[in-house]
Amino acid sequence: MIKLENITKIFGQGDNETHALRGVSLFIEKGEFVAIMGPSGSGKSTMLHILGLLDSSTAGEQHLHGELVTALDEDAKAALRNKNLGFVFQSFNLLPRTNVLENVKLPLMYSDIPAKNWDTHARKVIEQVGLSHRIDHEPSQLSGGEKQRVAIARALVLQPSIIFADEPTGNLDSVTSGQIMELFDELHQAHGHTIILITHEDDIAAHAQRIIRMHDGKIVV
Amino acid sequence: MRFRTRTFISAWKALITNKARSALTILGIVIGIMSIIIVMAVGQGGQDLILSEIESLGSNxxxxxxxxxxxxxxxxxxxxxxxxxxxxxxxxxxxxxxxxxxxxxxxxxxxxxxxxxxxxxxxxxxxxxxxxxxxxxxxxxxxxxxxxxxxxxxxxxxxxxxxxxxxxxxxxxxxxxxxxxxxxxxxxxxxxxxxxxxxxxxxxxxxxxxxxxxxxxxxxxxxxxxxxxxxxxxxxxxxxxxxxxxxxxxxxxxxxxxxxxxxxxxQEDLMQMIGTITGVLKAILVSVAAISLLVGGVGIMNIMLVSVTERTREIGLRKAVGARQKDILRQFLIEAVMLTAAGGAIGIAIGTGITFLVSVGLSQGLNLNWQFSFPWGAAALGLFVSATIGLIFGYFPARAAAKKHPIEALRFE
Structure with missing residues (x-):
């Protein structure tokens, strides 16, 4: 499903060159639940961004669904992200002063789905994350766990094949973290979503089937 | 460029979420368009008055x-x-x-x-x-x-x-x-x-x-x-x-x-001469009013740039969920044009109101045969000019927004 071959990523130029990824190869199967772990600066975030087509690699080849995506331009990558990939961030990234329903509808705006169907799609995933009673609330009226549920609903609204989660529980207490991870487990087991998650907490990573450990721009296990 | 209804709806929502700022942003445009409407309408009224006085003498x-x-x-x-x-x-x-x-x-x-x-x-x-x-x-x-x-x-x-x-x-x-x-x-x-x-x-x-x-x-x-x-x-x-x-x-x-x-x-000579004089006067006054439009436009650009910076994370998020560069460009351009066009419309309304009061004042107070008529030409021009200002002064900030890298935008604090 996702294949990385000898991917390198270099930030900066000349004396400022930083090698974030030093020849990473990786294969992730459809339906896998993968956790990427590593200390800060190990390149795990860069790897997630490249896997999620948010950033491009300096060298190497990358395939998604069997298609070579390394050379695609920004617009083509945006279309692929919209259709196939969902993102959940540590800091939620919800639009302020915009209610739950409108926040969840955001990806639909950039899809081919006609506007008259947006509400139905959005309500379905909001129900899936258990927030139907908060549908008219704005982010400032929600708890941290609820905010992350909205973000997950937003990631799910176009039924992507892969969901990327960048430290999704980093801003949450342990009880709420557990609830959010249960949601990810359910998405993985009951709905068959492929999940790629970054964390530096072992108990979070324990939810995954496979753990990829990174150090200094390389995969160590 | 193809504009879809959804882009307009999205731009409209962004504008009403920031009501106070939107209102302050368009103040310059409101005043500029208002001045142009007043100048053109009062100028036209004055010209009509003079010409009707001349005609009352008889064209023979x-x-x-x-x-x-x-x-x-x-x-x-x-x-x-x-x-x-x-x-x-x-x-x-x-x-x-x-x-x-x-x-x-x-x-x-x-x-x-x-x-x-x-x-x-x-x-x-x-x-x-x-x-x-x-x-x-x-x-x-x-x-x-x-x-x-x-x-x-x-x-x-x-x-x-x-x-x-x-x-x-x-x-x-x-x-x-x-x-x-x-x-x-x-x-x-x-x-x-x-x-x-x-x-x-x-x-x-x-x-x-x-x-x-x-x-x-x-x-x-x-x-x-x-x-x-x-x-x-x-x-x-x-x-x-x-x-x-x-x-x-x-x-x-x-x-x-x-x-x-x-x-x-x-009388025809006289009317032509007066038409020329009032035309020149109107042109001078309108160009003075145009300066306030220019200042208003710079104000729009300034606020749009601030808005783009402030909404960097929103731009990053939109890109992450699939917005292309042109989607972002369109959104901010439409926001700017909607803002200035709304400013223009408000300016036209206020300007027309003031023109009406002036014409009532002149006809009642000074006993002049002053006719009020809605300045259709000036209104159309005002709306066109204000929308164009949005397009021109909104372009640079909108392009700055569209060019943002999704990762850097998402990391922006």
């Missing part, structure tokens, strides 16, 4: 004045100030020289003051003939206007305006009292009612005497300041004009029309 009238026609702003056109006198007027009235003339009305400006028993004032004083009564709608409300015989015999009579009467006689009637102009005593035979300002004179503040009386006893001059000639109909105006020119040239031994010591203008 011609104005004969001494002096050359001005050749430019620095040209002294007041040469030969004494070139039109009784002799010339008689020639114009001579049917064998200038046919199709109904009548003529000479004008003599009488400088100085008018007084009665110690009360003195400086009204507008003119000497003219009996034609004035009919042609200028100058029938007095009290008493009579002087007739042809009184003009011929240089009667010492005067017709005065209501303000003049009040000033000189207080609550009493001025009729048959003797007022003093220069060292001459003239009997008041008529008093105008409140008529207010017309284009050429303020009846209320004027004193009209027979031109013969004025020339003989008061000013001592032998020439007229101008003569108004009435042709039989519109079709005869050009012929009459030509005949007057030929007659006067012959009388004054002028061979080259360039050397004319007089000028003959039709």
């Amino acid at each position: 009238t011609l104005r004969v004045a001494p002096g050359r026609e001005s050749q430019g702003p620095s040209d002294v056109n007041q040469f030969y100030l004494d070139s039109i006198g009784q002799k010339e007027m008689d020639a114009i009235l001579n049917e064998s020289r200038v046919p199709h003339v109904v009548d003529v009305m000479p004008f003599v400006v009488v400088p100085g003051s008018v007084s009665y028993q110690g009360e003195t004032m400086y009204p507008q004083m003119y000497g003219t003939n009996h034609v004035f009564e009919e042609h200028m709608d100058g029938t007095p409300n009290f008493g009579i206007f002087f007739d042809e015989d009184m003009v011929k015999t240089r009667d010492r009579v005067a017709v005065i305006g209501s303000d003049v009467e009040e000033e000189l006689f207080g609550d009493e009637s001025g009729l048959n009292k003797k007022i003093k102009i220069g060292d001459q005593k003239l009997r008041v035979i008529g008093v105008f009612g409140d008529k207010g300002q017309s284009l050429f004179m303020n009846f209320d503040k004027s004193v009209i005497v027979p031109h013969t009386t004025a020339m003989q006893y008061i000013t001592g001059q032998q020439h007229f300041n101008e003569i108004i000639v009435r042709a039989e109909s519109d079709e005869h105006v050009e012929q009459v004009r030509r005949d007057i020119q030929l007659t006067l040239r012959e009388m004054h031994d002028i061979e080259d029309p360039e050397d004319d010591d007089f000028q003959v203008n039709s």
Whole structure:
């Protein structure tokens, strides 16, 4: 499903060159639940961004669904992200002063789905994350766990094949973290979503089937 | 570029989530468009007023004045100030020289003051003939206007305006009292009612005497300041004009029309001239108002740039969930255009309101025949200009937003 071959990523130029990824190869199967772990600066975030087509690699080849995506331009990558990939961030990234329903509808705006169907799609995933009673609330009226549920609903609204989660529980207490991870487990087991998650907490990573450990721009296990 | 309804809805939502800022942003545009509407509408009203006053004189009238026609702003056109006198007027009235003339009305400006028993004032004083009564709608409300015989015999009579009467006689009637102009005593035979300002004179503040009386006893001059000639109909105006020119040239031994010591203008000439003058005035005022639009545009750009920076994470998020560069560009451009167009619309509304109040004020307060009409042209222009300003000044910030890298945008604190 996702294949990385000898991917390198270099930030900066000349004396400022930083090698974030030093020849990473990786294969992730459809339906896998993968956790990427590593200390800060190990390149795990860069790897997630490249896997999620948010950033491009300096060298190497990358395939998604069997298609070579390394050379695609920004617009083509945006279309692929919209259709196939969902993102959940540590800091939620919800639009302020915009209610739950409108926040969840955001990806639909950039899809081919006609506007008259947006509400139905959005309500379905909001129900899936258990927030139907908060549908008219704005982010400032929600708890941290609820905010992350909205973000997950937003990631799910176009039924992507892969969901990327960048430290999704980093801003949450342990009880709420557990609830959010249960949601990810359910998405993985009951709905068959492929999940790629970054964390530096072992108990979070324990939810995954496979753990990829990174150090200094390389995969160590 | 293809714009979808969803982009407009999204832009609209972004604008109403920041109501206070949106309102402040468009203030410059509102004021700019408002000024343009006021300038254009009031200017148009003024022009219409002047033109309707001219038309009320009748399009079959011609104005004969001494002096050359001005050749430019620095040209002294007041040469030969004494070139039109009784002799010339008689020639114009001579049917064998200038046919199709109904009548003529000479004008003599009488400088100085008018007084009665110690009360003195400086009204507008003119000497003219009996034609004035009919042609200028100058029938007095009290008493009579002087007739042809009184003009011929240089009667010492005067017709005065209501303000003049009040000033000189207080609550009493001025009729048959003797007022003093220069060292001459003239009997008041008529008093105008409140008529207010017309284009050429303020009846209320004027004193009209027979031109013969004025020339003989008061000013001592032998020439007229101008003569108004009435042709039989519109079709005869050009012929009459030509005949007057030929007659006067012959009388004054002028061979080259360039050397004319007089000028003959039709109402059409006058209207064209006034149209040119008010057009130039309007253009100057509109360009001043345009400066405020420019400043408003820079304000829009400034706020849009702030907004783009402030919404960096939103832009990053939109890109992460699939927005392409042009989607972001469109969104911010549409936001800018919606803002400025809304500003334009508000400006048009306020400007029209003020124009309406001005026209009510002018017609009620100054007793002018001022017509209010909705400035469709200015409104369309204002809306177009404000939307264009949004497009131009919104482009740079919108491009800055579209160019943001999704990762850097998402990391922005």
